[in-house]
Amino acid sequence: MVLELKKARPVWQIMFSTHHTDVGLMYLIFSILAMFIGGAMAIALRVELFAPGAQLIEDSMSFNRLFTTHGTTMIFLFLLPSASAVGNYLVPIMVRYKDMAYPKLNAIAFWMIPPAAVLVWLGMADFGWYANPPYSVISSPAPAAEMWIFGLKVLGVSSILGSINFVVTILKCKHPDLSIGKVPLLAWSFLSSSIIVLAAMPTFAAALLMLLTDRLGATGFFNPAVGGDPIAYQHLFWFTFHPEVYVLVIPAIGMMYEIIPRFSRRPIFSQGSGIFAFVMLSLVAFASWAHHMYATGMTFTEKTVFMIGTLAAVPASAMHVFNFLATMWNGRIKFATPMMWAVGGIALFFAAGAGGVVNSAMPLDFITHDSYWVVGHFHLFVFGTIAFGTIGFIYYLFPYVTGRMYNEKWGVVHFILVFVGACITFFTQHILGLYGMPRRIYDYPEIDSWIQMNALISVGAMIMLVGMGIFLANLIYSSAKGKPANLHDPFGLGGKYYYPYEQRNPHH
Amino acid sequence: MGHSNWPEWIYVAVVIALLCYVGAEAWNIENLVEHVPEDAEVIKVTGQQWFWSFEHEDGTKEVGELHLKKDHAYKFEITSKDVNHNFNIHEYVVLLDAVPGQINTVWFSPNEAGEFDIQCREYCGLIHYNMRATLIVEDV
Numbered sequence: 001m002v003l004e005l006k007k008a009r010p011v012w013q014i015m016f017s018t019h020h021t022d023v024g025l026m027y028l029i030f031s032i033l034a035m036f037i038g039g040a041m042a043i044a045l046r047v048e049l050f051a052p053g054a055q056l057i058e059d060s061m062s063f064n065r066l067f068t069t070h071g072t073t074m075i076f077l078f079l080l081p082s083a084s085a086v087g088n089y090l091v092p093i094m095v096r097y098k099d100m101a102y103p104k105l106n107a108i109a110f111w112m113i114p115p116a117a118v119l120v121w122l123g124m125a126d127f128g129w130y131a132n133p134p135y136s137v138i139s140s141p142a143p144a145a146e147m148w149i150f151g152l153k154v155l156g157v158s159s160i161l162g163s164i165n166f167v168v169t170i171l172k173c174k175h176p177d178l179s180i181g182k183v184p185l186l187a188w189s190f191l192s193s194s195i196i197v198l199a200a201m202p203t204f205a206a207a208l209l210m211l212l213t214d215r216l217g218a219t220g221f222f223n224p225a226v227g228g229d230p231i232a233y234q235h236l237f238w239f240t241f242h243p244e245v246y247v248l249v250i251p252a253i254g255m256m257y258e259i260i261p262r263f264s265r266r267p268i269f270s271q272g273s274g275i276f277a278f279v280m281l282s283l284v285a286f287a288s289w290a291h292h293m294y295a296t297g298m299t300f301t302e303k304t305v306f307m308i309g310t311l312a313a314v315p316a317s318a319m320h321v322f323n324f325l326a327t328m329w330n331g332r333i334k335f336a337t338p339m340m341w342a343v344g345g346i347a348l349f350f351a352a353g354a355g356g357v358v359n360s361a362m363p364l365d366f367i368t369h370d371s372y373w374v375v376g377h378f379h380l381f382v383f384g385t386i387a388f389g390t391i392g393f394i395y396y397l398f399p400y401v402t403g404r405m406y407n408e409k410w411g412v413v414h415f416i417l418v419f420v421g422a423c424i425t426f427f428t429q430h431i432l433g434l435y436g437m438p439r440r441i442y443d444y445p446e447i448d449s450w451i452q453m454n455a456l457i458s459v460g461a462m463i464m465l466v467g468m469g470i471f472l473a474n475l476i477y478s479s480a481k482g483k484p485a486n487l488h489d490p491f492g493l494g495g496k497y498y499y500p501y502e503q504r505n506p507h508h
Numbered sequence: 509m510g511h512s513n514w515p516e517w518i519y520v521a522v523v524i525a526l527l528c529y530v531g532a533e534a535w536n537i538e539n540l541v542e543h544v545p546e547d548a549e550v551i552k553v554t555g556q557q558w559f560w561s562f563e564h565e566d567g568t569k570e571v572g573e574l575h576l577k578k579d580h581a582y583k584f585e586i587t588s589k590d591v592n593h594n595f596n597i598h599e600y601v602v603l604l605d606a607v608p609g610q611i612n613t614v615w616f617s618p619n620e621a622g623e624f625d626i627q628c629r630e631y632c633g634l635i636h637y638n639m640r641a642t643l644i645v646e647d648v
């Protein structure tokens with residue numbers, strides 16, 4: 001898998017390739033690009049909210065379009081593709097197969113993403129990343145809404161194709177000598193998350209079609225003016241997208257399962273407990289979707305059922321945290337950049353989970369729902385946990401992909417800036433939510449506490465921006481001019497620890 | 509399940525115990541707060557892009573302002589004329605979606621006189637950010 005960039009090849013050779021590392025490289029580059037595009041949007045939002053009154057964005061419509069496209073970009077064009085990048089690089093190697101099971105399908109799944117991204121980016125829909133009707137049916141301007149719907153449709157199909165490929169590669173193509181229990185946890189994470197996609201995504205695909213025909217006036221599934229039920233959409237949407245949050249987080253946990261043992265120079269504390277927690281998460285992921293809907297007027301019994309379903313997912317997540325800490329315990333830890341990101345991500349994962357429990361306790365959700373608390377909650381997950389794991393893993397893969405070393409000192413600076421910025425921004429958002437500020441608002445009244453906290457949140461975002469700028473510079477500079485990496489042990493861990501490109505099973 | 513051992517079991521047991529506690533407590537409190545007092549006065553609340561209107565039991569209507577009496581119980585019947593909104597008086601933890609074609613109910617009893625913010629907490633378009641009203645609780 002090594003040296004894609006060192007052995008210079010014409011770009012088209014990579015683009016038309018179906019080899020898993022080439023497809024992985026395209027996923028990787030695309031997702032990093034999307035991360036910076038989505039990040040630029042976030043910065044615009046935070047500049048606008050720095051103080052009451054119009055700062056940067058002239059009107060609320062542009063603001064609404066920006067937060068919708070920001071969320072859609074980060075989830076579908078950054079996090080999902082970056083996970084696919086890692087899976088493409090490592091899953092075939094970890095199951096000791098020559099490629100993904102269906103290489104052409106794999107390339108097709110990737111190439112569906114850029115056109116979908118263009119639809120989303122050029123359209124700039126304004127209904128939030130969940131497109132709730134009746135707003136999305138009767139109020140959202142065309143053609144942005146249609147472009148978003150088609151874009152998401154394509155992304156959904158791409159995600160299903162990618163998932164089929166992972167499931168078949170892992171279950172059918174793994175080396176006969178390798179029992180499923182010995183398959184590394186990173187590959188297990190792709191197995192679990194792919195199965196969730198296959199079970200969850202078709203529901204959203206159906207909801208999208210219904211939304212489209214509703215908008216065309218052909219049907220009225222979700223339009224109460226003609227007898228439809230807007231709440232039905234929310235059930236369909238969250239039936240897909242609560243499990244989908246696990247689709248995002250599980251590969252990130254899998255990446256941490258690669259990084260933590262290696263940099264602690266110890267084998268993973270318990271492979272069995274990791275597998276058990278992945279399987280548990282994939283099952284209970286489907287028992288909690290309506291915790292997003294406590295405020296839609298559900299009965300007491302419904303709320304209770306979904307609260308229990310939500311809380312049931314917590315022990316499995318907690319087992320992962322235990323597994324990480326127990327692995328690090330007494331380990332000879334080397335705090336190189338990837339390890340810092342992984343450990344920082346675990347700390348924020350724990351904090352985010354505690355906040356999630358508050359959301360799921362129904363009376364407390366009536367304080368936090370649709371306030372900045374929720375924004376803080378899921379950013380601790382999607383950014384603090386998932387993006388942290390992913391960024392750590394990008395550093396970790398860097399020498400294998402480019403044959404060169406990134407600059408360690410700037411990697412550490414990047415981590416410190418982003419970790420500090422994330423704590424400032426996302427914890428303050430939780431508190432701002434407790435003070436009652438709704439999410440998705442373009443402007444806010446001059447309430448002292450809101451003004452101060454919003455300013456602080458924007459400062460945190462700027463600190464992260466500086467960190468991410470350093471990241472970009474480091475990636476570009478080091479892939480051209482970095483020190484050649486010692487590919488037998490790029491991180492100086494002592495050599496007897498498994499590195500992925502050596503195609504050996506980490507557990508002997 | 510591999511070589512799982514007692515520290516992990518204890519840890520998982522503690523987590524589960526904490527969750528059971530949170531769940532039970534949440535169930536209890538929600539049960540209490542959902543019990544509407546008999547004498548609660550009904551206020552009809554209607555959200556529409558982008559303002560709130562209110563109708564008292566005696567038929568008086570108000571727009572953008574809601575006058576209520578201190579230490580009185582009120583039951584809100586919330587609906588919407590167009591898209592989803594969310595009726596929220598943050599100080600009193602009153603929060604419920606206003607959904608067209610559906611009436612959602614929640615009750616509260618203000619125990620302090622003064623002015624409080626009413627806001628929309630569900631994204632509803634252009635002026636969502638300023639879909640506000642004022643609750644005025646009068647001492648009588």
Ligand code: HEM
Pocket residue numbers: 130245246248249291292310311313314317353356357359360365368369370374377378381382
């Ligand atoms: C595993 C990683 C997780 C991710 C990526 C995640 C992501 C999210 C997202 C994106 C939302 C907001 C959706 C929206 O309204 O736009 C959300 C809300 C919520 N999350 Fe999580 N979450 C995660 C874990 C958890 C956990 C472990 C719990 C509970 C223990 C939880 C409980 C909730 C609840 C109850 C809400 C609804 C809050 C509200 O809107 O009032 N989440 N989460």
Ligand SMILES: [Cu+2]
Pocket residue numbers: 241242245288289291292
């Ligand atoms: Cu959820």
Ligand SMILES: [Cu+2]
Pocket residue numbers: 592593594628629630631632633636637639
């Ligand atoms: Cu609103």
